[in-house]
Amino acid sequence: MSIWVPNLDGRNGPTYRRIVDALADDVAAGRLAPGTRLPPYRELAFALGVSAQTVSRAYAQGTQRGLLRGETGRGTFVLDPAARSARMAPASLARDVDGPIDLSRNLPSPSRADTHLADVLREIGAGSDLRGFLDYQDGDAAPRHHATAARAWLEACGLDTRSSEIVTTSGAQHGLFCALTALLSPGDLILTEALGYAPVRVIAERLALRIRPVALDDEGVCPDDFERLCRERTVRLLYLTPTLQSPTTATLSADRRERLTDIARRHDVLILEDDVFAPLKEDRPPPVARFAPERTIHITSLSKCVAPGLRVGFVQAPASLAEAVRRAVVLSVWMTPPLMSEIAARLIESGAATHLLRQQRASAERRQALARDLLGNFDLRADPQGLHAWLRLPEGWSAGGFRAAAEARGVRVSDARDFAAAGVEAPAAARLSLGHEADETRLETGLTRLAELLAHPPRADALFL
Numbered sequence: 110m111s112i113w114v115p116n117l118d119g120r121n122g123p124t125y126r127r128i129v130d131a132l133a134d135d136v137a138a139g140r141l142a143p144g145t146r147l148p149p150y151r152e153l154a155f156a157l158g159v160s161a162q163t164v165s166r167a168y169a170q171g172t173q174r175g176l177l178r179g180e181t182g183r184g185t186f187v188l189d190p191a192a193r194s195a196r197m198a199p200a201s202l203a204r205d206v207d208g209p210i211d212l213s214r215n216l217p218s219p220s221r222a223d224t225h226l227a228d229v230l231r232e233i234g235a236g237s238d239l240r241g242f243l244d245y246q247d248g249d250a251a252p253r254h255h256a257t258a259a260r261a262w263l264e265a266c267g268l269d270t271r272s273s274e275i276v277t278t279s280g281a282q283h284g285l286f287c288a289l290t291a292l293l294s295p296g297d298l299i300l301t302e303a304l305g306y307a308p309v310r311v312i313a314e315r316l317a318l319r320i321r322p323v324a325l326d327d328e329g330v331c332p333d334d335f336e337r338l339c340r341e342r343t344v345r346l347l348y349l350t351p352t353l354q355s356p357t358t359a360t361l362s363a364d365r366r367e368r369l370t371d372i373a374r375r376h377d378v379l380i381l382e383d384d385v386f387a388p389l390k391e392d393r394p395p396p397v398a399r400f401a402p403e404r405t406i407h408i409t410s411l412s413k414c415v416a417p418g419l420r421v422g423f424v425q426a427p428a429s430l431a432e433a434v435r436r437a438v439v440l441s442v443w444m445t446p447p448l449m450s451e452i453a454a455r456l457i458e459s460g461a462a463t464h465l466l467r468q469q470r471a472s473a474e475r476r477q478a479l480a481r482d483l484l485g486n487f488d489l490r491a492d493p494q495g496l497h498a499w500l501r502l503p504e505g506w507s508a509g510g511f512r513a514a515a516e517a518r519g520v521r522v523s524d525a526r527d528f529a530a531a532g533v534e535a536p537a538a539a540r541l542s543l544g545h546e547a548d549e550t551r552l553e554t555g556l557t558r559l560a561e562l563l564a565h566p567p568r569a570d571a572l573f574l
Contacts, residue, residue: 112148128167145187210555213521214545218472220416225461242448258454267396276424276434277445281385281410284424287437288406297345304528322530329359332368339376346379353386353495356528356540363394370401380405388414389494415465421453476543483556496544502537505566520555
């Protein structure tokens, strides 16, 4: 029986990408039916005259694009359209108390903010005029204490800022969208971490921006690679997560932050600093914005460290850039919800936000200690106050194979492919999010299952993608 061999003629780009593009075309044309088993990558590599690693990378990309699925010990199969749609749809963020144990969603522990929220709502309800919370507002018409609270939060994050430099957004992701919309034009080149926050790349693609990955080491973004990319082409913006980076958990040292900002200054590159995790880490270095305030857009929020449902974020930027971001907020949502901003301001001013932040740190420390106890014999990278851990898999495991095997045991994880930029070879690693599960007993069960799985790596001749 003949095997499927893609037609690569007339296609551009690296060989692995040409294979994936041919695969997508054959699936769309019906030449590859749902459920079709693709040839083992060594057989296809021989038929095409390429390396087995090239075909393995193509299959991994096909899986990431929702075209394929890998089954432990059986092979790689074409997904049917219904399964593909389900795979590409965002998973629920609900914290289920039964079913699979979810270590794939990087949320903080369930907030114990109910008492504080009840107090704030009673205070608001006792006010003399509530109509303003349900009417349109201009940014400048917001109560003065909103700006005061935002400034207080940013100062606690290590920034010395003025009200004219602050923009309130509906969470950090909205802040990222507004910053990219406001400050860049179609065709501009941005650099993102080789392994990092995938939505920022999706936003960039929708805005017709060009994207290139910058290499990471154990500390984070590599200055030498950043410099090389700036010398080779005109870079408009560097996006980075300097503290408790996801997925790797790395935190840039003060020296590394200074080196990166020096390079950005010499090549006139803006820096988009996504610092949503920073408040969790008590001993963090100063924000990148402290080293290059004239070119850094700093973004933070209350979602990762106070309460995920509190969709309030803060963008701090030089006044000239902040005004452009403010206009992007108007363009996208007109205004951040006044009632939500009022709740956030009162939580900050009363000290409740700081109290809830300390609770999140304590929860993170407990859960990280549990992860170290159960997985400490493996290559586990983590910060005691972080929400996630980065597990480098033992020899014999691939990222996709480990994820599939974990799911078969009722544990969901994110693997390195979820974070890899286009053209980046994802390592054999998985991110373990420790805050999503409400019940720490379920977390312990999930980590125990992963430890048992890691203790018994797959056979050398098994196919894992």
